[in-house]
Amino acid sequence: MPSTAAILKANAPQPGAQLPLWLAVAGKGGAGKSVLAGTLARVLARRGHRVLAVDSDPLPGLTQSLGIAEPAATALLGAAEHSQDHGWRLRRGVGPARAVARFTTPAPDGVRMLQLGKVGPDGLSDVGGSVTAFLQIMERLPQARSLRQWTIVGDLPAGPRHPGAGFSAYARTYIVVVEPTGQSALTARRIARLVREHLGAQTLFVASKIAGRDARARVERLLGETVHAEIPADSAVVEAERRGLAVVDTAPDSAVVRAVEHVADLVEERKVAWQ
DSSP: OOOHHHHHHHTOOOTTOOOOOEEEEEESTTSSHHHHHHHHHHHHHHTTOOEEEEEOOSSSOHHHHHTOOOOSSOGGGGGEEEETTTEEEEOTTOOHHHHHHHSOEEOGGGOEEEEOOOOBTTBTGGGHHHHHHHHHHHHHGGGOGGGTTSEEEEEOOSSSHHHHTTTTTTOSEEEEEEOSSHHHHHHHHHHHHHIIIIIOOEEEEEEEEEOSTTHHHHHHHHHTSOOOEEEEOOHHHHHHHHHTSOHHHHOTTSHHHHHHHHHHHHHHHTOOOOO
């Protein structure tokens, strides 16, 4: 099986071509990845993008930020088949485009959500087939011509392991979310190094849960990088999570939603020729 880096390089557009807007949101656990990913998906959809939200985090988060209930069953299980000789695999005839058409969950503003599956009483064993199908779809996404006009916003599990394991093989830009703490900055640096040196993708740093004039500067000192945008510490997020709703629905004019709209401006501006 080719590496993630090899897949990206083999499917990189020629000089002068337009990149698809394929994003993955990464960072330390609790940094606010799901709030950013879900709100960004909704904002971009409202701007006319056809958006696929990719939920590869087995813990809850993205569904609420998108404004939908957690599906009772993992739709992607229907795309997997099992054999005694080969174990779980993607069903014959199911590729990325068919998976998007048949095994995704609708969300507001026309967003479609492709979900790996969630941790149950027995861990991920209940959705082992969907995990295998998910990884095979991620591997093939860069080759799916019919999806190149879609915008993809992925919510990754915490830390640097999953980008390297192929959970975001489609991503051209990684939005790395950083809180003003040393551990969060260390995780962000590790993710950025992996993304740049091994995956050949771009990075965009977003400081999260920023309170006070010096917090963004503190993140930049800890990170050793320029922060491109910031998400404020906003009680609207706490209230939305308390109610189990999306902040983009409960507080559409809040500071956090305005900040995500600025992130959307930045990623749209980065839709330039592959370098």
